[in-house]
Amino acid sequence: MPCPEPNCGYCADMTDAFTARPSPLLRVTAAAVRLLRSKRIMVSEPRSHADIEASIGKPFATPPRSSARRLLISQDRLGPLRTTVIEPRGIPLSARPLVYVHGGAYVHQFETAHWWLTDALTRDLRVRIFAVDYTLAPTGTAARGVADVAAAITALTEREGITPIVAGDSAGGGLALAVAARLHDTPSAPAHLALFAPWLDAGLRNPEAQALERRDPSLAVPGLRIAGRLWASELGIDHPDVSPLFADPAGLPPTSLVVGTRDILYPDARDFAASARSAGVDVATFTASDAFHVFPAATWLPESISARVWLKQRLAAALRG
16 A cells, blocks of 8 residues: 655555655754754763763753643653643544653653654644653663553553553653563553654664764764663663663564664664564554654654654554554
């Protein structure tokens, strides 16, 4: 079945989708992303340490005014974690909720770009989103993070009487995958995983990732490795709760990945998809040619719109409950 979006070059029964070529707007946005400070910080170990220190204790970002007008935003608690609840105004909701695990290299809080993405997702999918406020490194660690997010999902499942979809970007995608592996044989196992550019090896040891670093406009290996070690703490980098690339994928729920080929995390996501598929997991990918890290947060891009259309179709059955 051909993809309904003109920017998508090929879809095989909506299983895997590939954009044929980068849009002009993607190229312009990638150039703007490179001008931001994240890359300059991450290439320097001293600046990375200082940036992590400065991030300690920061709260969730305030929603943009446009989001505040379109959304109903409230606070809740799921087990050990505070959550921000995000709902579309005036739209009937799908049967199943969605738990969102934000990225930020395990050291940065929910930021404005996360509002852009969750705003779009809650309206596109007609879903109530619970964005969990897990404890960040260096105070928080993978051992605590996986246990806390798993407990939050269990609490939501028991309260709602239905298992949620679980989504996450970057580090949040890695954490979401680790939690899904923890819950796979329990009544709280997620109904579906939606992962945006997940960080799957905290040690970033794939040679392809290092080769891509020059082209990636926002991420660099040195800073991520520092954050990864802080998050790993006593478990170590190779533990599957830290680097779920090395976990056994058997038993995972249906999984949808959205990735860009200009992202240093892309090679590991691609390899995980192949491994999970070989283990019998219903896994599919939307791959955007030359797209940067978590490009769907730039919700105005043709690639982002196409990815959300694809994801909505992938999640259709799960959303109906």
